[in-house]
Amino acid sequence: MSDSYRLPARLDLPAAEPLAQALRGRLGANMTLDGSDVTHLGALCLQVLLSAARTVRHAGHDFALVNASDRLTEQLASLGFTPDRLSGGAE
Amino acid sequence: MSDQNDPMADIRASFFVECEELLEALQDGLGSLDDGVGDSETINVVFRAVHSIKGGAGAFGLEHLVRFAHRYETVLDEVRSNGLTPDHENVKLFFRAADHLSDLVRASRDGLTVPQDAGDALLAELDAMLGTPAETDEASAQVEFTPLGIGIDLGDLDAPFDAGSAPSTRWSIRFQPRAELYETGNEPQILLRNLARLGTADVTCDVGALPLLLELSPETPHLAWTIALDADVSEAEIREVFEFVDGLCDLEVSLALYDDNTASTAERPPAADVNAPAGVTLPQPDTAPQDMPAPPPARRAAEPPARSVVRVDLERIERLVNLVGELVINQAMLAQSLVSAGLSPHSDAMNGLEEFQRLTRDIQDSVMMIRAQPVKSLFQRMSRIVREASAAVGKEVRLVTDGEATEVDKTVIERLADPLTHMIRNAVDHGLEPGADRVSAGKSAEGTVRLSAAHRSGRVIIELSDDGGGINRPRVLQIARTKGLIPPEASLSDTEIDNLLFLPGFSTAESVSNLSGRGVGMDVVRTAIQQLGGRISIQSESGQGTTFTISLPLTLAVLDGMVVDVAGETMVLPLNVVVETLSLGPDDVQMLRPGAELVRVRGGFVPLYDLGAMLGYRSRRTDYTGCIVLLISLDDGNRAALVIDGIEDQRQVVIKGLDDSFFRAPGIAAATILGDGQIALILDPADVIAGCLVPLPVDARLPDRSSKEERLEHG
Numbered sequence: 001m002s003d004s005y006r007l008p009a010r011l012d013l014p015a016a017e018p019l020a021q022a023l024r025g026r027l028g029a030n031m032t033l034d035g036s037d038v039t040h041l042g043a044l045c046l047q048v049l050l051s052a053a054r055t056v057r058h059a060g061h062d063f064a065l066v067n068a069s070d071r072l073t074e075q076l077a078s079l080g081f082t083p084d085r086l087s088g089g090a091e
Numbered sequence: 092m093s094d095q096n097d098p099m100a101d102i103r104a105s106f107f108v109e110c111e112e113l114l115e116a117l118q119d120g121l122g123s124l125d126d127g128v129g130d131s132e133t134i135n136v137v138f139r140a141v142h143s144i145k146g147g148a149g150a151f152g153l154e155h156l157v158r159f160a161h162r163y164e165t166v167l168d169e170v171r172s173n174g175l176t177p178d179h180e181n182v183k184l185f186f187r188a189a190d191h192l193s194d195l196v197r198a199s200r201d202g203l204t205v206p207q208d209a210g211d212a213l214l215a216e217l218d219a220m221l222g223t224p225a226e227t228d229e230a231s232a233q234v235e236f237t238p239l240g241i242g243i244d245l246g247d248l249d250a251p252f253d254a255g256s257a258p259s260t261r262w263s264i265r266f267q268p269r270a271e272l273y274e275t276g277n278e279p280q281i282l283l284r285n286l287a288r289l290g291t292a293d294v295t296c297d298v299g300a301l302p303l304l305l306e307l308s309p310e311t312p313h314l315a316w317t318i319a320l321d322a323d324v325s326e327a328e329i330r331e332v333f334e335f336v337d338g339l340c341d342l343e344v345s346l347a348l349y350d351d352n353t354a355s356t357a358e359r360p361p362a363a364d365v366n367a368p369a370g371v372t373l374p375q376p377d378t379a380p381q382d383m384p385a386p387p388p389a390r391r392a393a394e395p396p397a398r399s400v401v402r403v404d405l406e407r408i409e410r411l412v413n414l415v416g417e418l419v420i421n422q423a424m425l426a427q428s429l430v431s432a433g434l435s436p437h438s439d440a441m442n443g444l445e446e447f448q449r450l451t452r453d454i455q456d457s458v459m460m461i462r463a464q465p466v467k468s469l470f471q472r473m474s475r476i477v478r479e480a481s482a483a484v485g486k487e488v489r490l491v492t493d494g495e496a497t498e499v500d501k502t503v504i505e506r507l508a509d510p511l512t513h514m515i516r517n518a519v520d521h522g523l524e525p526g527a528d529r530v531s532a533g534k535s536a537e538g539t540v541r542l543s544a545a546h547r548s549g550r551v552i553i554e555l556s557d558d559g560g561g562i563n564r565p566r567v568l569q570i571a572r573t574k575g576l577i578p579p580e581a582s583l584s585d586t587e588i589d590n591l592l593f594l595p596g597f598s599t600a601e602s603v604s605n606l607s608g609r610g611v612g613m614d615v616v617r618t619a620i621q622q623l624g625g626r627i628s629i630q631s632e633s634g635q636g637t638t639f640t641i642s643l644p645l646t647l648a649v650l651d652g653m654v655v656d657v658a659g660e661t662m663v664l665p666l667n668v669v670v671e672t673l674s675l676g677p678d679d680v681q682m683l684r685p686g687a688e689l690v691r692v693r694g695g696f697v698p699l700y701d702l703g704a705m706l707g708y709r710s711r712r713t714d715y716t717g718c719i720v721l722l723i724s725l726d727d728g729n730r731a732a733l734v735i736d737g738i739e740d741q742r743q744v745v746i747k748g749l750d751d752s753f754f755r756a757p758g759i760a761a762a763t764i765l766g767d768g769q770i771a772l773i774l775d776p777a778d779v780i781a782g783c784l785v786p787l788p789v790d791a792r793l794p795d796r797s798s799k800e801e802r803l804e805h806g
Contacts, residue, residue, distance in 0.1 A: 013273050016309035024304055043268065043279040047301065048309050055304040078284040080294035080316060 004032035004066065011038060011045035019045055023052040031056045035083070036067040041075040053089035063087055106147045107200045108402060113140040114193045118471045121189060125182045135271060138167045139338055144192065153199045159210050163188050166217045181220060188213050190475050260323055261347040267315035272339035283316060286332045290322020319347065408461055415458045416745040422451045423742070423766030452743065455649060463498035466544045469508060470495050476512050477540055480519040487526060487536055488519050493543035499551050503643055506623055510616040514555050514639055515540065522557035522637055532634065534558065550667070551645060556638035562631040564588045571597065589629040593617045621777070652744045652773065654765070655721070656737035658708035661771040663744055663763055668723045668776050670730065672738065680715045690732045692722060701734045705779060706758065723776050731780055746773065
C-alpha cells in the first residue's frame with residue numbers, strides 16, 4: 001500500500017493537467033487520495049479523478065478518496081457525486 | 092398576430108427568422124476564416140450556427156435540412172476538434188455548403204423542394220475534404236451522445252427529495268459542457284449549484300465513455316449531467332442559470348411527466364438518502380460560500396455587447412408608419428388653419444405648433460429608424476452572387492465589403508437586391524478581365540469587387556467598384572453607332588460615352604455568357620434605382636476599373652420637397668435635386684433656336700424648360716423676364732433650369748404612391764397630401780425633361796442635347 005497523495009487545495013481548470021500527471025505517476029499500485037486540503041473542485045479535475053479511479057480499479061488495485069473536506073464533499077455533491085461513489089469510479 | 096389558430100406556425104416562423112440570423116452569422120464566420128482573421132472561436136461560431144439550424148430543423152421534422160446540416164456540421168466539427176486551418180479552397184466549399192444550407196432553409200420555409208443532386212454533390216465534396224467515405228447511416232444524424240448506464244440505478248436516481256411540501260413542477264435538465272465552457276473560465280460545478288438553489292435538484296453525472304487515465308486528455312470534457320429539478324420555476328428561470336454559458340454547452344430543458352413524479356413519491360419513503368450511490372440530493376444552501384465567485388461573465392467581454400431585439404410583425408410597423416404619415420399631414424393642416432385664422436406668428440399657439448412640428452419630425456425619424464436595417468444581409472447575398480458568378484465564368488474574384496452596418500429602409504434593401512445582383516454579375520463578367528490578362532497587366536490574378544455603403548448628407552451611397560480594365564470607350568461608342576443609338580457623327584465626352592451603357596438595348600458582351608447579355612441591361616438597373624428615388628452614376632478609368640455609385644434616399648416614405656406653383660397647380664420637387672433658385676432678368680435667356688432656350692447661370696449656359704408648358708398646363712411662355720427658375724442637377728451631372736410660377740414652401744412631404752390603375756404620366760413620380768388637404772403631385776425632374784424632348788428625333792436627343800450643353804457649359 002502506497003502513501004496517500006494529498007490533493008492540492010484548488011482543483012480547477014489549470015490544475016487538471018498537473019493532477020493527471022501526478023496520478024499517472026502513481027499508477028500500478030493502490031491509490032489513496034487525501035482530500036483534506038481541497039477547497040475547490042472543478043469538473044475537469046473530477047474527470048481526472050474519476051478516470052484515475054477507474055484505471056486503478058481496472059488494474060485490480062484499490063482506489064480511495066479519504067478525509068474529504070466538507071467543502072469537497074459539498075462540491076462533489078453539486079456535481080452528483082459522493083466521495084464513495086467517486087472512489088468506485090462511478091461504476 | 093398572424094395565425095391565431097396554429098401556435099406551431101408562429102414557432103415555426105420564428106425558427107426561420109432565427110435561421111436567417113444564424114445563416115448570417117455563418118456567413119460572417121466563413122468570411123473571417125477566408126480573410127484569415129478568424130481564430131479558434133470563429134470555427135466554433137460557424138459550427139454552432141449550423142448546429143443550431145440542425146437542432147431547430149430536427150424539432151420541425153425538416154429531414155432534408157437535418158440531413159445536410161448534420162453532415163456539414165460533422166465536417167466542421169472535425170476541422171474544429173482537430174484544430175485544422177481550412178485553406179481557401181476549403182472555405183470556398185464551406186461557403187457553397189452554406190449557400191446550399193440557406194437554399195434548404197428557404198425551401199423548407201416555403202414548402203418547396205430542392206434538387207437533391209446539388210446537395211449530394213456538395214456532401215461528397217465535404218466528405219472528400221476529410222478523406223472519409225461518405226457517411227451513409229442517416230440515423231446517426233439524431234444521435235448526439237449516448238450515456239452509458241454505468242452503475243446508475245435509475246430507481247434510486249429518481250428518488251426525489253420531497254420534504255412533504257406541495258408538489259412542484261419537475262424539470263428534467265440535461266447539461267453537457269463543451270470545451271469552450273471551461274476555456275472561458277466557467278465551471279459546471281458552480282452552475283449546477285446555482286441550479287440546485289432553484290429548488291430540489293437530483294444531480295446525476297453521465298460519466299459516459301470516460302477514457303482511462305493514460306488516454307485521458309484532461310482538458311477535453313467528457314462528462315455530462317442530468318438534473319431532475321423539483322422547483323416551481325419557469326423554463327426561462329432555469330435557462331437563466333446557464334445564461335453566461337449559452338452556446339458553450341448543450342442544454343436541454345424539458346418538463347418531466349408530472350404523473351410519474353407523484354406516483355413515485357407516493358411509493359417511496361419521503362426521506363432521501365444523501366449517501367445514495369447514484370443520485371445525490373442537495374439541500375438548498377442559503378448563502379454561497381464566500382470564495383466562490385459567481386460564474387464570471389468572461390464570455391460577454393469577448394463579444395460585442397449583445398443587443399436586445401424585439402421582433403415585430405412588419406405589418407404593425409407599416410401601420411405605425413402610415414399613422415405617422417397622417418400625423419405629419421394633420422400637423423400641416425393645423426398649421427395652415429392657424430395661419431388662415433390670422434394668428435400672429437409670435438402667439439403661443441404658433442410657438443406651440445413649432446414645437447409640435449419638431450416633435451412630429453422626431454417621431455417620424457424614429458419610426459423610420461424602426462424600418463431601417465443594416466445592409467449586411469444584402470451584402471451577404473451579393474457575396475453569394477460573386478461566388479456563383481465567378482465560378483460560372485472561371486475567374487477568381489474576391490468581394491470586399493465595407494460599411495455593412497449602414498442602415499437603410501427595409502423596402503429599399505429588398506428592392507435593391509435585383510439591380511445589385513445584375514451589376515455584380517456585370518462587374519464579374521465584363522468588368523474584370525480574365526486572369527491571364529490581369530497578370531500581364533501587372534495586377535494580381537484574383538480580381539476584386541468592392542461593395543461599400545455609407546450615409547452621406549441624408550442619403551445612402553452604395554458604391555460598387557471593380558479593379559478591372561475600365562470601360563472600353565471606343566468599343567462602347569462603336570457599338571452605340573452600330574446599333575443606331577447615337578448618330579454616327581456625334582462626338583461624345585467620356586462621361587457621355589459611359590452613360591451610353593444605360594441606354595436600353597445596349598450590350599458590349601462579345602459573347603453572350605451564362606451570366607449577362609440576356610437582354611437585361613443597365614437600363615433596367617437604372618430604372619429600378621430611379622424608382623427607388625435614387626441616382627446611379629459611373630466613373631471609369633482605363634486599366635484601373637469602374638465604379639458605379641448609387642445614391643438613394645434613406646426612406647421611401649417621406650421626402651424633403653420644394654412646394655412650387657406651376658400654372659396654378661401645386662407641385663412638389665425633391666429638394667435634393669434643386670441646386671439653386673433664380674429670378675430671371677431680361678437678358679438672361681438666349682434663344683438657341685425656336686423652342687430651345689438657354690439661360691445664363693454663373694458664366695455657363697443651362698437649357699431652360701418651361702414646366703407649365705411641359706406638363707401641358709398652358710402654352711409656352713414667350714417672355715421669361717421676372718420668372719422664377721429652379722436650377723436642378725440631374726443624374727448624369729447635367730443641369731437644367733425649370734421655369735415655375737412661384738415657390739410656396741419647403742417642407743417634408745409624405746409620399747403616397749399612385750395606384751397602378753392611374754395612367755403613368757411621364758414626369759410624375761408620386762403624390763402627396765398637403766396641409767390644406769389638397770393633393771399635390773411629386774415630380775421626377777429627370778423624367779420630366781426626358782419626356783419633354785419627345786418631339787425631337789429620339790436617336791439624336793440625348794447626346795445632341797448634352798453635347799451642346801457640355802460645350803456651352805465649358806465654353
